[in-house]
Amino acid sequence: MEIRDDELVDRLSLRALIDEYALAVDARDPDRFAALFTPDGILAVIEPGDPQPSLTYAGTDELRTVIDLLAPFTTTFHVMANHTATIDGPTANTITYCLAHHLTEADGRDPRDTLMLIRYDDTLHRTPSGWRFARRDVLRQWTEYHPAERARLAG
Secondary structure, rough: OOOOOOHHHHHHHHHHHHHHHHHHHHHHHHHHHHHHHHEEEEEEEOOOOOOOEEEEEEEEHHHHHHHHOOOOOEEEEEEEEEEEEEEEEOEEEEEEEEEEEEEEEEOOOEEEEEEEEEEEEOOOOOEEEEEEEEEEEEEEEEEEEOOOOOOOOOO
């Protein structure tokens, strides 16, 4: 597979946007998160087996509220992997796999990890500020629940 220099820059920029999405979510920063989308950008959450989104957020103001979905969790940890991109001028389509850990620590109960396995299907546009999500479909594949602990390595 041969990649031209200009395509390489685009691919690295797209991957940086994917990683910034995970960092913005885990930092629970609504402004940082919304800035990753075009002003009319859409995020749609599609549950396993559903053909249509169960949740849709459109535009900067609604996208800021996506972070509110994380309120029940103490900490999140999104690992982005298996990223592919098809670039056609100012538009790109990407697929990214994600392991999204959601830690719950509440009411003196043992911590619990809710692990969501997610596939992101994206349409992105090149803007004067760089690549941005025009639409991000969050296709939840399945969820696992595991006990967790905040173990120390030393002392």
